[in-house]
Amino acid sequence: MAQPLSIAHVTPYPWEAQENDVNAYVREVAGELSRRGHHVLILAPSRSQEQVRASRRALRAARDPGPAHPAHPAHPDGVGSLRPGGVGSLLEGTDGGEPGVIAVGEVLDVPSGSSRPARALPIDVARTIEELLSAIELDIVHVHEPFAPSTANAALRHSRALNVGSFHAPTERLLSTLLGRRFVTTFFGRLDARTASFQETAQLMERHFPADYRLVAPAASAAGQTDGEGTTTAARHARSSAASNSGSGDAPGARQHRWSEVADEIEGIYRELAARRRDPRGNATLRRRLKGRPLIDVDLHMHTDHSHDCATPVEVLLATAREQGLGAIAVTDHNEVSGALEARARASGVKVIVGEEVKTDGEGEVIGLFIEERIPRDMTLAETVAEIKRQGGVVYVPHPFDRMHAVPDYEHLLGVLDGVDAIEVFNPRVAIGAFNEEAARFAAKYRIPAGAGSDSHVAQGLGSVRVRMRDFEGPQEFLQSLRDAEIVTRPTSLLYVQALKFLETRATPPSARRARRARRVRRATGNNPRS
DSSP states (O other): OOOOOEEEEEOSSOTTOTTSHHHHHHHHHHHHHHHTTOEEEEEEEESOHHHHHHHHHHHHHHHSOOTTSOOOOOOTTSBTOOOOSSGGGGTTTTTSSOOEEEEEEEOOOOOTTOOSOOOOOOHHHHHHHHHHHHHSOOSEEEEESOOSSSHHHHHHHHOOSEEEEEEOOOOHHHHHTOSOHHHHHHHHTTOSEEEESSHHHHHHHHHHSOSOEEEOOOBTTOOOOBOTTSOBHHHHHHHHHHHHTTTSSSOTTTSOBOHHHHHHHHHHHHHHHHTTSOOTTOOHHHHHHHTTSOEEEEEOOBOOTTSTTOOOOHHHHHHHHHHTTOSEEEEEEETOOHHHHHHHHHOSSSEEEEEEEEEOSSSOEEEEESOOSOOOSSSOHHHHHHHHHHTTOEEEEOSTTOTTSOOOOHHHHHHTGGGOOEEEEEOTTOSSHHHHHHHHHHHHHHTOOEEEOOOBSSGGGTTSEEEEEEOOOHHHHHHHHHHTOEEEEOOOOHHHHHHHHHHHTTTSOHHHHHHHHHHHHHHHHTOOTTO
16 A cells, blocks of 8 residues: 655635635645545644644744644634644644645735735745744645745745646736746746646646646536636636637536546655665665665765866875875866776775766766776767766766756756656855755755765865765765765865865966876875975
8 A cells, every 4th residue: 555645735815715716626635645644744834823823833843843832723714733742743643634824924915917026025924934844744735836936936936845736827017027037937947747727727737837737627516716707717728728628528628527637636746756766775685785785975976186176196186085084085177087987096085986077969068986987078968977877977966056056957867866866956166055955855856865075186185075874885886875975064264265166277277287286296195205
């Protein structure tokens, strides 16, 4: 029997507006899923300060449970009726047909069709959503109409779960006036699946934000806002879809569903996504084997002067790794494996993983670890991943969402997801911390082992971040050890190491660079005649 899921539905509309089509959809689908044994929460804004305060009291009690916290009586609308007793208590009792409803903040909604600009989302609402989604371990975050500014948009920003986005009835006017279309397109890349309630909605979204929109129509009983003729939005869209598909049998999006059938389709999407996640336990036999091994510090991303943009000799890299107390390093030169092979041959007192950071044909970079042969650049991402696998290597994706690097976008990364073994979730050379956070969220939701590396192009940057893990032999033990590892960061100045990189490479003439290299190698190997 399939395991129950922990799910949060997020609506942008105040929960008191039960006649709203989106809220009706959320209420019915969430109820069906709860009756099937899933733990279901509904996150919604509210017009009531009392309900918001009740929900926040429940959140504080769940975060810091104790006998001093009295049980909170249930609100008639179900808002703020969560019990204290640890973060898990927010999900308790939500699997019996009555989802928990959390009022995340007081928001004054703007009626649809209004010419007034949308209000900015209050900062306390965004913080509450961030806190909730960081504290509760969820499998699915299902956001409805996730346009900014809204609670659904904030939930998508902070989610560490698999994300489903449902688009019900956005208007051409709304989509055409969205600012930062490229940013919105990239932001929607966080969605792992998208649904549309009506055929015309799917066509509209595909025109503005191309992607695959699965048609999941609401049931015929959907309540809805009425237009001037007293017709619900749902009925109006269903009629339009039916008209546009006349003569083709049952019109997609117009079939008279029951809510149980709608829930069947939504649950199927959830199961498909969940099936792509990794088993967080890994291999029990390997875990037992590794349990008695010593802990070592490992830096999984660095360069030598075999990279075009680095002047660090192999000998200096190895000496610095020993000085930094590193037990293992992964040498990952750009499009070259010779530096890593030389490092392994020369290594003493530090384990060397042979790697290569390979530039693909317009789809970002990917690192192969535990490889032996150079992988040519400018292949597709899928071809590069396949070549790493052919060599028995580990596919490690560096700085996956740093817009200042050559990075794969969500579409390309999801296309090779089954072949990705590990994700770099912290890189100190990433200038904007949110890019590292996005990588951590991606790794968490798919349960992919998380790694980190200094991406050092100068010796002074080596070990600025390290992975503390059990000692390992070979790629399988490495991946199992990485599952249980701890990432340890140290204060470092990006400006300092970038300036050193510039001075050691572009600012130094070739002749001076050669002379300096010889001096550094003599010092690193103890062959300095002046010593």
